Amino acid sequence: MLSVSGLFKQYISYDGTPGGGVFGADFALKEGELFTLLGPSGCGKTTTLRAIAGLETPQKGRITLGSRDLFDSQAGINVPMYDRDIGMVFQSYAIWPHMTVFENAAYPLQVGRKNKYSSAEVARKVKEALDMVGLGAFIHRPSTQLSGGQQQRLALARAFTREPHLLLLDEPLSNLDAQLREHMRTELKQLQKNTGVTAIYVTHDQSEALAISDRIAVMNEGKIVQLGAPKEIYNRPTSEFVAHFIGRTNLIHGDLASSAAAGSTATLATPLGPLRCFFPGAAQARSGIAVVVRPEHIRIRKAGAPVEAEGDNRLNGKLKAETYLGEIVEYVVDAQDASGGGKEFLVRTPFVQPIGPGDAVTLSFASERTIALIEA
């Protein structure tokens, strides 16, 4: 569908100093997929999107949509944005204030050069698009009289009217309040699945990304650091950055005595004692291997209580603090290492335990939830 390879775009300031941008991004989209670019602010998500849209000219790289080259720095191809057949929803919505709802949505049909539509056709298509996003009743309103959420829908409808091959969405929900955001993201996903349009979605909100994406590309400092399905990204992070960026996590470093095969479980010597870890990729014997354990994958109980499952990693520690968050409880535990020093562990469980700060506790977690940060 869409393939992006070696995309490189660096902003150069007026005085010639090079700035941020995207430094070599590769990815390919499947037909009908909702693909998300996720990363912290300034990591180059918008830049990538704008390069695909043609709003920004990259210095290097190649962008192909279907069988058509949109951009190729080597072949000197650069299709102008109005010829790319890509729909886009802007972060600011960019709803033209001097036009009505209808005029906004009809615009792409009226200005396009390839297809000429009769006004009856325009009216029908616009009505369809507006009905789809639930704005059918507002068709003749001035666009300035729409709420934030309605503007967002209109932006979406406008992007859809031309039935683009690809839909780009740049943080489309970031201007909405928390409740509406959750509502709209479900709607958005529905809409995308119903229409079958391929879409790239940009966000810096990890829960949003996990909730709606088919696949996620996590970006950092202008590069894609991991690409995969939400579950994979969450459960099998390959770097400390991804592990920390997607949800909260506990990180431990340890030494590997003998090499481990990909997909195997091996024992890592850590300051907290030996830990059985899962290796998504092969690793040679070396020191300083990082492993992560998600807080919700750790069980906590009072020291001395019966063990539930064999083969689990087990650590002793002292409960430092507990925070009641409503549906879950969060514990901070000081785990003791061999020298008597501590390492803070974060634990999340839905069950309130009969423990309080100062109590001695035991943590246990499965070896397949103890992930060594090695790329598969």
Next chain:
Amino acid sequence: MTTRPEVWDGSAAPMRMSVARRFGVSPLVGILIAVLLVFLVPPTIYLVQTSLFTTNFDGSFDQFTFRFYLELFTNPRFFNNLVNASIYAVGSAAVALTLGVLQAWIVERTNTPLRHYVFLISIVSLGIPSVLYTVSFLLILGKAGPLNLLLMELTGSTTPLLNVYSMWGMVIIEGIDFAPLTFLLLSSVFRSNDASFEEASMMSGAGIAQTFRHITLRLATPGIMALLILIFIRAFESFETPALVGRPGNVNVLTTEIYQSIQSTTPPNYGQAGAFSMALMLIVILLLVWYNRLSRHAEKYQTITGKGFRPRVMDLGKWRFLTAGLLVLLFIIMIGLPVGIVVYASFLPYYEGVTAKSFTQFTLANYAQVFNSQSFKSSIGNTLILGAATASLVCPFTALCAWLAARRHRGAWILDQLATMPLIFPAIVMGVAFLNVFLHMPFAFYGSLLSVILASMVRYLPYGMRYSYAGVLQVHRELEEASALSGARQATTFLRVVVPLITPALITCWLFVFLLSVKAVAAQILLVGPKSQVIAVTLFDLWENGQVTELAAMGVTWMSLMTVVSTIFYLIARRYGLSIR
């Protein structure tokens, strides 16, 4: 401070309040209002009186009469002037706006090379006195000018084909003269629009031209409309071009008629000048009301900008060289040719058009004369004092007024209204009004430099107000509240927090008022005396006397001086990232 009771309950308490309090005004605001009234009321009263009384030889008022107003309706010249002024204003507004829109769009919205220089050039051109600018175009378009010579060459005609001393000459010259300011005002209109409006259009499949027409231009329309009226008003009340271009060709407008009733009639017909002035003012007031309506409307569109605002430019691709060429062409027409011909004329013993022979006669005699002339030196000195004094008085004063008004001090809205009131006086009308005030002073005041400075100060109050207001609005209220919570009194807050923060805006204000106040002739021409000659008036007189080459040498000298000032201004503005509006 106690709060004023919303409804007077009939008790005697409010009676004990100070007068200022009773009118809902804080003491500081009260003092400032009083200061403004001192400067505004006398000229207004005298202007009204002039139009209602016959004036004696010594300038004192004699009999009450409506004659001058009645004459307005019987005098065919009045209607003729009115029609001329309207055509002239519409035409020159159209020219200025076309040039301004084109440049503002290219500079603010596209990636055309060289575009950043347009700012510098526009500001530098503000330093050219209007008289000089008009004269330079008369030299270019005049009978012996290069354009006519070229046309005669091409067509084989033996007489000049173009007569610049006509309506079209006025329209073109005034339009071009006003283009740089139009550009500066418009560039902020174009800049404040979120680029994603245009990008969304391009993503919808529209090309650059379609996007410009359907989105950029439409979004800017309210701003452009407001500006159109503003330029219309400016042209309607302008004096230089009608006086230098229209008058010789017998195309008169209201302002030149007023000037003539005082300057070229003996004894001066103050009554007629007064009535004409009142009529002109009435028209300007009506237009200003309309302008205010529209400009409020113009802000409507600017409220819709979301997060992720990116004022970006459009990539024109290969077309950018065309637009760059256009900018260069405009530069040549608007600056290159006029400055070129003035420089050229300044080296000639006498001016007779651009001929091959002239180049062999180059001489520095004009400059020698200019530099040795005492009157020229005092003229430069006076002008610099005038500009500096006007700017130094106007800017701090309006800064204080603007701050009080922006922070909604009680009664401060009156300050705001009063300080912008002089806008309703066309420059020449203000000249008439102050002329009468000064003539009626118990001591000799008319013709002194101080009198010219005072009039100029009043005239540029609204401009100062505009820059100060913009500066004050940028200061977030919480910064001041933080100071107040730290225990600072209001005066301390103003001096320690507000003043430092608005200093960049004050610098812009100062330089702008300086440039504007030394540029125009209309406000000063009726007021200066032998001891208070200023450059613009001197240039005007030289032209009237036909001393073209001396005028050119003097103009070049003054322009060089002003270019230095403008460039410093530009550099400061860039340094502080000021918006130049």
